[in-house]
Amino acid sequence: MIISHIRFQVKYLGQSDARGLWGIKHTRKPVDLMVAAAKALPPDQILPIVKLTISVDGVHLETVDQGTRRSEFDRMSVFFNIESISYGVQDLVYTRVFSMIIVKDNADVKGLNPFECHAFVCESRNAARKLTYSLAAAFQDYSRRVKELQASQDSWDIVRRHIAGDKQILM
DSSP states (O other): OOOOEEEEEEEEEEEEEOSSSSSHHHHHHHHHHHHHHHHTSOTTOOOOEEEEEEETTEEEEEEOOOSSOOSTTTTOEEEEEGGGEEEEEEOSSSTTEEEEEEEOTTHHHHTOOOEEEEEEEOSSHHHHHHHHHHHHHHHHHHHHHHHHHHHHHHHHHHHHHHHHHHHHHHO
16 A cells, blocks of 8 residues: 555644654553643643644644644644654554654764654544554565565576676676
8 A cells, every 4th residue: 555645633742752663562651651741731721733644755843823823833843754653553442542653863863762652632532543554554565575675686696696697707
């Protein structure tokens, strides 16, 4: 299945360190912490609304202008390359919540935890499911493209070896 751009409007719960690459066991604690923090917000403070766009290249987040609000999320725009996303899931406890684990590329050098869990509240559990399926489709498309690229590189390697072999024979 090839997807182009699928857009969702969601509330951004935030991000928290995750302990591993994939699996709901690594999103459970971060999601619980983010939901608890959101529930503890003062009544006049709301979660930022973001446009989450899934494409074959990755996930783009951009805040939706809410007019009157001023916060650190007023102009958030970030792109997560499909290669940096290791996992995405609809939460089993909070069924309107979608979370994903991002592998930070600079963490290895600095000795930091490389796994980051980002979580979002969807308008319904069905929307969270669709978001999860859309990311799964992007993963499948990425996997297909990687396999095709490897196959074409393998073909070129065979041709190069054959040509190199012919040159050696001709010499």
